[in-house]
Amino acid sequence: MPGVHCLACQPGGRGVILRNFGTLTGMSISPPQLLRTDTPDGPCAVLRGRWGAADLGQRAQWRVLRRQLAALPPAPDLAWDLSGLQWLDHVGAQLLWNHWGRAWPARLVAGDAHRTMLERVARLSVAPAPPPPPWRLMNQVHRLGELVLHAMEHVRFFVQLVGQLGLDVLRLARAPRRGPWRDLSGHLYRMGTTALPITALVGFLIGVVLAYLMALQLRQFGAESFxxxxxxxxxxxxxxxMLAAILVAGRSGSAITAQIGVMRVTEELDAMRVMGIPQGFRLVLPRALALMLAMPLISVWTTLAALAGGMLAADLTMGITPAYFAQALPRAVQVSNLYLALGKSAVFGVMIALIGCHWGLRVKPNTQSLGEGTTASVVNAITVVILVDALFAILFKNVGV
Incomplete structure (x- = not known):
C-alpha cells in the first residue's frame, strides 16, 4: 500500500522511517482482527478489518478481539502493523492507544491517515486521574494540625483587635472631641434605626407562634393564666x-465585613495606613460603640413586638385580655431579667461588630475572598451569639427567677 511506513518513537520525539512491511491482501470488508506474525526484525502484531464503532460494538466480534488483545500485550520488541486496516475511526484509535498504555510503541507501521488519527487521539486523550491516596493516620493528624494553627492565627488576630479596641476607648476618653462621632451617628442610624422594621416583624410573629403553641398545652391543664x-x-x-442579635448579625455583621472588605479591594485600607490614619480608631471603634448602644434598644423593641404578638394570640385563643396581660406581666417577671437582657445585648453588639471587623480586615484584594469573608462573618457571629447567650444563662441562672 503506498504511503505506508514504520515509526519509531524515541524519547526526543517520534517519527523515523524504519521499513515497509508490504501490502497486505484481503481488502474485502472483514471484522476487526489482531494476528501475531514473526518477521526478521522480531514479532509483529498485524491489524486487519474494520476498527470502527459499528464493528467494535458487535458483542461477538468484541469478545474475540478482546481475547486477541489480551494475548498481545504491549512489549518493547513487539511491532504493530496497521497497514492492513480497512477502516479506523476515533473509537478504534482510542482502543489501540489505551491498549498501548497511552504511549507510542517502539515500532509502528501506519499510513498517513491512520497515523493522523492516532496522533489526534493521543493529543486529546486525558490521562486518568490518579487514585486517591489511602487513608493514613498521619495525614489526618497533619490536616488537624493545619486547622488548629489556622484557628490559632484567627484567635491571635481577634485578641489583638480586642486589645486595640480597649486602647482606642482610652484614647477617646482622653480626647472626646477628636472622636469619630459623625461615623458613630451614621452607624447608629444604619445598624439601629433601619433594623427596627424587620426585628419588629420577626418578633411579632415569634410571639404569635409561641402563644398558639403554649395555648394548646396549657388548656389541657386549665392553666391558661400562666x-x-x-x-x-x-x-x-x-x-x-437572642432574636434581635441573630437578625443584627445577619444584617449588620455582613454589612460591616462587606464595607471593610471593599475598602481592602479598592486599596483604601492601604491608603489609610500610608496617611497614618489608625484603622482601629476610625473603623472598628465607631462600629463597636454603635452596636453596643443600639443592641439593647433593638432588643427591647423586639421583645415588645413579641409580647404584643403573644398578647394578641392569647386574647384570640384563650380570651386573656390585653389589660390582664399587661397587669400580670410585672408580677410574673422581675425587673432584673430586663437588666440582664440589656447587659447581654450590649455584649452581643460588641461581639458582632468585632467579628465583622475581624473578617473584613482579613479580606484579600479579590472578590472571592470578599464573599467568603462575609459568609464566615455571619456564621461566626451567630455562633458566638448563641455561645455567649448560653454562657450568660449558666452564670446568671439564679438571677430574676
Whole structure:
C-alpha cells in the first residue's frame, strides 16, 4: 500500500522511517482482527478489518478481539502493523492507544491517515486521574494540625483587635472631641434605626407562634393564666435579645465585613495606613460603640413586638385580655431579667461588630475572598451569639427567677 511506513518513537520525539512491511491482501470488508506474525526484525502484531464503532460494538466480534488483545500485550520488541486496516475511526484509535498504555510503541507501521488519527487521539486523550491516596493516620493528624494553627492565627488576630479596641476607648476618653462621632451617628442610624422594621416583624410573629403553641398545652391543664409567665420570662430574658442579635448579625455583621472588605479591594485600607490614619480608631471603634448602644434598644423593641404578638394570640385563643396581660406581666417577671437582657445585648453588639471587623480586615484584594469573608462573618457571629447567650444563662441562672 503506498504511503505506508514504520515509526519509531524515541524519547526526543517520534517519527523515523524504519521499513515497509508490504501490502497486505484481503481488502474485502472483514471484522476487526489482531494476528501475531514473526518477521526478521522480531514479532509483529498485524491489524486487519474494520476498527470502527459499528464493528467494535458487535458483542461477538468484541469478545474475540478482546481475547486477541489480551494475548498481545504491549512489549518493547513487539511491532504493530496497521497497514492492513480497512477502516479506523476515533473509537478504534482510542482502543489501540489505551491498549498501548497511552504511549507510542517502539515500532509502528501506519499510513498517513491512520497515523493522523492516532496522533489526534493521543493529543486529546486525558490521562486518568490518579487514585486517591489511602487513608493514613498521619495525614489526618497533619490536616488537624493545619486547622488548629489556622484557628490559632484567627484567635491571635481577634485578641489583638480586642486589645486595640480597649486602647482606642482610652484614647477617646482622653480626647472626646477628636472622636469619630459623625461615623458613630451614621452607624447608629444604619445598624439601629433601619433594623427596627424587620426585628419588629420577626418578633411579632415569634410571639404569635409561641402563644398558639403554649395555648394548646396549657388548656389541657386549665392553666391558661400562666401563659403570661411563660411568654414574659422567655421573651424578655432569652428569645427577645437572642432574636434581635441573630437578625443584627445577619444584617449588620455582613454589612460591616462587606464595607471593610471593599475598602481592602479598592486599596483604601492601604491608603489609610500610608496617611497614618489608625484603622482601629476610625473603623472598628465607631462600629463597636454603635452596636453596643443600639443592641439593647433593638432588643427591647423586639421583645415588645413579641409580647404584643403573644398578647394578641392569647386574647384570640384563650380570651386573656390585653389589660390582664399587661397587669400580670410585672408580677410574673422581675425587673432584673430586663437588666440582664440589656447587659447581654450590649455584649452581643460588641461581639458582632468585632467579628465583622475581624473578617473584613482579613479580606484579600479579590472578590472571592470578599464573599467568603462575609459568609464566615455571619456564621461566626451567630455562633458566638448563641455561645455567649448560653454562657450568660449558666452564670446568671439564679438571677430574676
Amino acid at each position: 401563659i403570661v409567665n411563660i411568654l414574659g420570662i422567655s421573651l424578655i430574658r432569652e428569645l427577645g435579645p
